[in-house]
Amino acid sequence: MRAFALSLAVALLSACGPSSKLDDTFYVRSRGADMPVWVRGDLSTSNVMLVLISGGPGGPGIFFADSPGFVRLSKKYGVAFWDQRLSGSSTGTAGVETLTLDQYAEDLDAVVQVLKQRHGDPKIVLLGWSWGGMVGTAYLSSAARQQGIAGWIDLDGVHSSPSAMSLARAWAMARARERVAQGQDVEKWNAELAWYDAHSPLSMADMVRHGQNVAALGGSIRHPEKDPGIGSAWMNFSGPFNGMLTMSNQATVLAEAMKEGSAMNQAMLTDQTGALPSLTLPSLLLWGEYDGQVPLAHGQEAFQKLGTPADRKSLVVMPDAAHGSLLDQPDGFAAAVEGFADGL
Amino acid sequence: MRGSALLLAIMVATPSWARGEEIATANPAVDRSRLGVMASYFGETGTHPGLAFGVDYGLLRIGEPHELFARGQLGSYLHPRLYWGAFAGGELGWRSTASFGLRGELALGFAYLHTLLASPVYEVGSDGRARASTDFGRPNVMPSISFGAGWDLGRRTGVPLAVMLRPMVFWQLPVNHAALLHAAGLLSFTYSL
Numbered sequence A: 001m002r003a004f005a006l007s008l009a010v011a012l013l014s015a016c017g018p019s020s021k022l023d024d025t026f027y028v029r030s031r032g033a034d035m036p037v038w039v040r041g042d043l044s045t046s047n048v049m050l051v052l053i054s055g056g057p058g059g060p061g062i063f064f065a066d067s068p069g070f071v072r073l074s075k076k077y078g079v080a081f082w083d084q085r086l087s088g089s090s091t092g093t094a095g096v097e098t099l100t101l102d103q104y105a106e107d108l109d110a111v112v113q114v115l116k117q118r119h120g121d122p123k124i125v126l127l128g129w130s131w132g133g134m135v136g137t138a139y140l141s142s143a144a145r146q147q148g149i150a151g152w153i154d155l156d157g158v159h160s161s162p163s164a165m166s167l168a169r170a171w172a173m174a175r176a177r178e179r180v181a182q183g184q185d186v187e188k189w190n191a192e193l194a195w196y197d198a199h200s201p202l203s204m205a206d207m208v209r210h211g212q213n214v215a216a217l218g219g220s221i222r223h224p225e226k227d228p229g230i231g232s233a234w235m236n237f238s239g240p241f242n243g244m245l246t247m248s249n250q251a252t253v254l255a256e257a258m259k260e261g262s263a264m265n266q267a268m269l270t271d272q273t274g275a276l277p278s279l280t281l282p283s284l285l286l287w288g289e290y291d292g293q294v295p296l297a298h299g300q301e302a303f304q305k306l307g308t309p310a311d312r313k314s315l316v317v318m319p320d321a322a323h324g325s326l327l328d329q330p331d332g333f334a335a336a337v338e339g340f341a342d343g344l
Numbered sequence B: 001m002r003g004s005a006l007l008l009a010i011m012v013a014t015p016s017w018a019r020g021e022e023i024a025t026a027n028p029a030v031d032r033s034r035l036g037v038m039a040s041y042f043g044e045t046g047t048h049p050g051l052a053f054g055v056d057y058g059l060l061r062i063g064e065p066h067e068l069f070a071r072g073q074l075g076s077y078l079h080p081r082l083y084w085g086a087f088a089g090g091e092l093g094w095r096s097t098a099s100f101g102l103r104g105e106l107a108l109g110f111a112y113l114h115t116l117l118a119s120p121v122y123e124v125g126s127d128g129r130a131r132a133s134t135d136f137g138r139p140n141v142m143p144s145i146s147f148g149a150g151w152d153l154g155r156r157t158g159v160p161l162a163v164m165l166r167p168m169v170f171w172q173l174p175v176n177h178a179a180l181l182h183a184a185g186l187l188s189f190t191y192s193l
Helices: A002-016 A062-066 A068-073 A101-118 A131-140 A143-147 A161-181 A186-198 A204-216 A233-238 A243-257 A263-268 A273-278 A296-305 A330-341 B002-013
Strands: A022-030 A033-041 A048-053 A078-082 A123-129 A151-155 A283-288 A313-318 B035-044 B050-062 B066-079 B083-097 B102-117 B121-124 B130-133 B138-152 B161-175 B178-192
Touching: A022 A101, A033 A062, A033 A101, A048 A101, A048 A131, A048 A330, A062 A068, A062 A078, A062 A233, A068 A078, A068 A330, A078 A101, A101 A123, A101 A131, A101 A143, A101 B121, A101 B130, A123 A131, A123 A330, A131 A143, A131 A151, A131 A263, A131 A273, A151 A330, A161 A186, A161 A204, A161 A296, A243 A263, A243 B178, A273 A296, A283 A296, A283 A330, A296 A313, A313 A330, B035 B066, B050 B178, B066 B102, B083 B138, B102 B161, B138 B178
Parallel strands: A022 B121, A048 A078, A048 A123, A123 A151, A151 A283, A283 A313
Antiparallel strands: A022 A033, A033 A078, B035 B050, B035 B178, B050 B066, B066 B083, B083 B102, B102 B138, B121 B130, B138 B161, B161 B178
């Protein structure tokens, strides 16, 4: 009877959330920020730990732990989901003046050091998505830090916001013209084209309207039905995730990003193209064919300028995916990451 | 909010004769002590478990069904892996009870909330090594609004017990220099002494 009750309890608990061999939560404290990290997955065969540097800026990392792509990757690798300072469920006393690229890189270094000490020095693979590309590039531009990293996955990541914004503006205008030519919402898209004509180049303050246009034109997500939205009920009610805090933090960081002259604004507008040749580690660049937020041309530039030898870097274009094949094509995303990580 | 706390303190500290209040005596089931003890399940988002204990004091009854009340409460809840919160404070509210026992209430509260991280904390030293760090927690204030619906069993059975389901919203501030909204659900049992 006791055995039955125990089995039932285990079965019920398993049904409540994705099962995982590694299940470790800790905080990293760095310059006033207490940042949660949730490690899931399995290191036993691969000894590879993927570290998600999520986008935004201000977006959560832990939120994506139960997205299908990462659930699949968690069966083979360790995956560390990190909530950056003033993002996700991070708390502490850190002020908005600490939202600098150098500080993000220092925070990431602390996360990497704790992961190495706590999990037996696994091979660390950084996975920077969107804004995470900026943080990853800043981190890896230090030769000493790069030595401790086994691989770099650039998932629709930014290395230069001015360049990415210029490409995104051109992408949105081209798609808007297509809509006009097809007779779809002609008045709306003509008005938006006029707005773009009056906003060249785009400033950070323009990013809300521009972002809405890109989303409406299918450049954010191709398959909205796959968007996790506010996350699963399990994540909201039982996981190490605070939905209200995540939304509040994201609003704070985005407001800072749009505030001219703020630390976050300066971080966003940094051009790190010049740092790319110093990145010589094995790299996978994974881009959505229809990415309108950070268009494919940005990935092609990164691929050309990376210092990694040609036989150790690859650019994979995901068909039928926009900004983040993680959401649009979770299996294709996971397969590409597996192909890269297994070769390290 | 400071005004509510001050009003609460004055009303708790003022003896009933000084307030000149009338205690209903028509129904013996109602004419019991104004003092009760309360135990609650406190679930932040409903599912982050906690408990709260308190005292409930009827400050002023107007006729049989209506009562102004004050509560003092101590409680704690856990958001697994993220943080543990402990709070102490008071509520001032209004409740009405139908003759057959159905009860509704509305309360405003104010508390001190202390939160501690519920997972190990690490810092990296100047030598590049990670070390465990101690968390002394964060001080917060916790204003709240709660609604309640339930049953005063004393009206029918004579058992001086009320059972209430109380949805609550509360704010935790400051959190990252802002006020963070929370929702909670309480299941409260109040025993009149």
